[in-house]
Every structure is written in C-alpha cells, then in structure tokens.
Amino acid sequence: MTPIETFFLSFIFTWAFASLLSLYLSKKLGKESVSLIPCILFMVKSRRIAASLSRQTYTGNTFKIKLLGAFFILAGVWAMVTGVASLFLNLIAGFTQPSSMSPVLPLVPGITISLESLPLFIVSATVTIIIHETAHAVAAVLAGVKLRSAGFILLTPMIPGGFVEIDEKSLANKGIFHKISIFSAGSASNIALGLLFTLALTNTIIFQSIISPFMVRGEGVLVVSTVKGFPAENVMKRGDIIIAINETPILSQSDLFSFMRNVPPNSSLSVTLIRDGLTMTVSLTTVAHPSVANRGFMGVITFDYYKPRSWCSSFIDSFSAVSVFQLIVWIVFININVGILNMLPIPALDGDQFMKAILEKVKHGDKLLNIIRAFTLAIIALNILLTILLGKLISL
Structure with missing residues (x-):
C-alpha cells in the first residue's frame, strides 16, 4: 500500500469513527457538549473536568507562582517581538x-x-497542542481563574489534542499580571519545550539516552539515501553501513565529516561498507561540493548507525533512530513556530488577547490595537503573497 493510500484510508476511518462517536456522546452527554464538522473538527467538552480543575488550589510559595508568571510574560513578549520583527525584515x-x-x-x-512527513507532523502537532493547552490551564488555576470547560479535540487531518476554555468573568476580575501570564503561558511552554528538545539534536549523549531503551550505538555510518546525479547514487544503497574510506576507519558521522573535509574534488575513494550483512568495497570519484567548491562530495545522506536491542529487533530497525531524530526535528520546528506565531497580535491568537489586556487601560487603546492588528496582518499577507510570486513554494 502506497503512503497516499495509507493516508486516505486512515483519514476516512478516523473521521468515520469520530462521526459515530459524536452520535453516541451527543446522546450520553448532550448536544451542547459535542461539536462535529466532518473531516475538519471534532470536539467534546466537559464542564465537570473544568470544575474539578478549577477547585484545585496551590498552597505553596506565591513567589514561585509570580516567578513562573514572569517567565511566561517575558517569553511571550520575546515571541511577539521576534515574530513581528522577523516577518517585517x-x-x-x-x-x-x-x-x-x-x-x-x-x-x-x-x-x-x-504525505511522507504527515505522520511526523501529526505527532508533533499533538504534542504541541497538549503542552500549549495544559500550560494555559495550569496558569489559570495558579492564578485562581475558573475554567469554563475542558475536553478533547480532533483537528484535520488527524491531529488529536486537548483544550481548555477560561471563564471570562473570572478572568476579568484579575489584574493585568495574571491576565497576560495566562495568555502567554501556552506559547512560553511551546518555546521552552522546543528549546529543550533542541538539546537532543545538538548533543549526541542526550539523543542516545532517549533511544537507549530500544537501540544501542554501533560502529559505522548508516546510508539514509543518495543524492540523485552524484557519484554515490550508482554504488551505494539505502541501508548500507560505511565502516571505512581509503582504509581510514569511519565509526561515526563526525569521523566521516572530518575525513571528507580534507578531500578535494576529483579524488578517488575506496569505500568499505556492510550491505545485507556482507562486507564489500566500492569505488567512486568525488565531485565539487554544491556549497564548497574546493571540497569533494560523494552525494550521500548519512546518520550514525544504531542497532536495535534484541528484545525489539523484530519490529524496529536501524532507520528507527533516523525516524526518532526526524520526529524531534518536527517537535522543535512546530513548537517554536507555534510559540512565536501564536503571540502575533492578530484576532483569534493569544497574542491579540495579550496585547488587548495591556492596552485596555491606555487612552485610545482600542484604536492602537486595531492599528497593530492591521499592520501585523498586512506584513503576513505580503510575506505569503511575495513567497508565491517569487516561486518559493516548498513541501516539508
């Protein structure tokens, strides 16, 4: 079954199940608790859960609450300024x-x-939504603000998550500090999570600790794919494990990068690799690197080689480590981008509520807010339009 067929079958099954579940829960909980827009949105609200969360109280150090709130606010301000400035520049x-x-x-x-990246997007978007909404709920409860409802949400194409609705009357009675800390909590938490996962991308020890229950570091470099039109395309295959080049041991990607850094174009290389359990040697001649003209290039995309542990070797392989790494990249990408974009001062985003709360006591605050909204919407629209006109369309 092709990825496209798998996607559409999963999509149809998921939304068919959501439709049936909607009918059942509407009878069980009442129509006001369930919302369904077929193939777009499925939502189940619970006032009971919200009431239970609202009754929770924090009896610890109030300084810690204020410190956390200050972090949310500072991160929110940074995200808003960064987002607007980046779009403008x-x-x-x-x-x-x-x-x-x-x-x-x-x-x-x-x-x-x-469609190949869609599963990674769905998982990372789910993590992003759950972290975002949980942060709003925690910030509200710590500030003594009641929650109106909480529940489950399913967004197109197949992104599950949770949500909370804050009681506006309860929020209105709070000071500006609590208001803007609640509005910025979601974005601040997304940015913090994105930065935390960035450590796993930049630190091999942290990445290895994440996958260590399932995989162990092997010696060599895994060939993930070859670049079309370059020397490695004809002599290497996906799944090959490079263990030496010109008799120099290659135990990791850092070894490979160090070796290739000193290889000029038109160099003959003898690559020792393991393919399907057999050791063999292939030869190729490097070409100029697309980005660094005086450096040789084989045209191969690699990753450190990891072996599955015996207990899980029947259902994962060496490429599972690559998939985990790609998932972490998506989690970082989605969380940081959502954290920044959500703080933009445009309607329906937390940044708009944040800015509205700041300007509500300012003379002509409404007019100033509308000017800020219009400016932000304009630079977003112009960025998208210019992207299309310049032909910079991409697919992740």
Whole structure:
C-alpha cells in the first residue's frame, strides 16, 4: 500500500469513527457538549473536568507562582517581538534581496507538508497542542481563574489534542499580571519545550539516552539515501553501513565529516561498507561540493548507525533512530513556530488577547490595537503573497 493510500484510508476511518462517536456522546452527554464538522473538527467538552480543575488550589510559595508568571510574560513578549520583527525584515529582504527571503506559507497537508512527513507532523502537532493547552490551564488555576470547560479535540487531518476554555468573568476580575501570564503561558511552554528538545539534536549523549531503551550505538555510518546525479547514487544503497574510506576507519558521522573535509574534488575513494550483512568495497570519484567548491562530495545522506536491542529487533530497525531524530526535528520546528506565531497580535491568537489586556487601560487603546492588528496582518499577507510570486513554494 502506497503512503497516499495509507493516508486516505486512515483519514476516512478516523473521521468515520469520530462521526459515530459524536452520535453516541451527543446522546450520553448532550448536544451542547459535542461539536462535529466532518473531516475538519471534532470536539467534546466537559464542564465537570473544568470544575474539578478549577477547585484545585496551590498552597505553596506565591513567589514561585509570580516567578513562573514572569517567565511566561517575558517569553511571550520575546515571541511577539521576534515574530513581528522577523516577518517585517523578511518582507524587506523579499523586495531588496529576493534570493535571501525565507518562504512564509501556511502548513497544508499534501501541499506544504508532504504525505511522507504527515505522520511526523501529526505527532508533533499533538504534542504541541497538549503542552500549549495544559500550560494555559495550569496558569489559570495558579492564578485562581475558573475554567469554563475542558475536553478533547480532533483537528484535520488527524491531529488529536486537548483544550481548555477560561471563564471570562473570572478572568476579568484579575489584574493585568495574571491576565497576560495566562495568555502567554501556552506559547512560553511551546518555546521552552522546543528549546529543550533542541538539546537532543545538538548533543549526541542526550539523543542516545532517549533511544537507549530500544537501540544501542554501533560502529559505522548508516546510508539514509543518495543524492540523485552524484557519484554515490550508482554504488551505494539505502541501508548500507560505511565502516571505512581509503582504509581510514569511519565509526561515526563526525569521523566521516572530518575525513571528507580534507578531500578535494576529483579524488578517488575506496569505500568499505556492510550491505545485507556482507562486507564489500566500492569505488567512486568525488565531485565539487554544491556549497564548497574546493571540497569533494560523494552525494550521500548519512546518520550514525544504531542497532536495535534484541528484545525489539523484530519490529524496529536501524532507520528507527533516523525516524526518532526526524520526529524531534518536527517537535522543535512546530513548537517554536507555534510559540512565536501564536503571540502575533492578530484576532483569534493569544497574542491579540495579550496585547488587548495591556492596552485596555491606555487612552485610545482600542484604536492602537486595531492599528497593530492591521499592520501585523498586512506584513503576513505580503510575506505569503511575495513567497508565491517569487516561486518559493516548498513541501516539508
């Protein structure tokens, strides 16, 4: 079954099940507790859970609560300033140096997100939503603000998560510090989680500790894929394990990078590798690196080699470590981007509520808020338009 067929079958099954569950829960909990827009949104609300959470009280050090609130606010301000400034500077780059402009596009499954990447997107988006909404709930409870409802949500294509609705009357009675700390809590937590997972991408020891229950480090470098049109395409295969080049042992990616750093173009290489359990040697001649003209390039994408532990070797392989790494990349990407974009001061986002709370006591605050909203929406729209006009469409 192809990835496209698997996706559409999963999509149909998921939303068919959601529709049946909606009918059952509507009778069990009442129609007001269940919402369904087929293939787009399925939501189940519970006032009982919200009431239970609202009754929770924190009797610890109030200084710690204020410190946490201050962290949420500072992270929120940083995210808002970073988001607006980045979009504005990117727009200027689009007009002055189009080649340096970063593409700005919404994440749309099948268009800007490839079907191969969709499972990673769904898992990372689920983590992002749960962390985001949990942070809002925690911030509200610590501030003594009641929750109106809490529950489960399923978003298209198949992204599960949770949500909380804050009681607006209860929130209105709180000071500005508590208000803006609650509004910024979700984004702050997403950014913190993204930075935390970044450590796993930059530190081999941390990454190994994550996968150590399932995999153990092996000697060599795993060939993930070859680059079309380059020397390795004809002599290496996905799944090969490179163990030496020109009789120099290659035990890790750092060994490979160190070796290739000193290899010029048009160099003959003898690559020793393991393929299907057999050791063999293949030869190739390097070409100029696409980015560094005086450096040799084989045209191979690699990853450190990890072996499955015996107890789980029947259902995972060496590529599972690559998948975990890719998932962490997606978790970092989605969390940091959601954390920043959600703090933009435009309607329906937390950043708008954050800015509204700050300006509500300011003279002509409503007019100023509308100006800020219009400016932000304008630079977002212009970024997207310029991305399309410059042909910078991408698929992750």
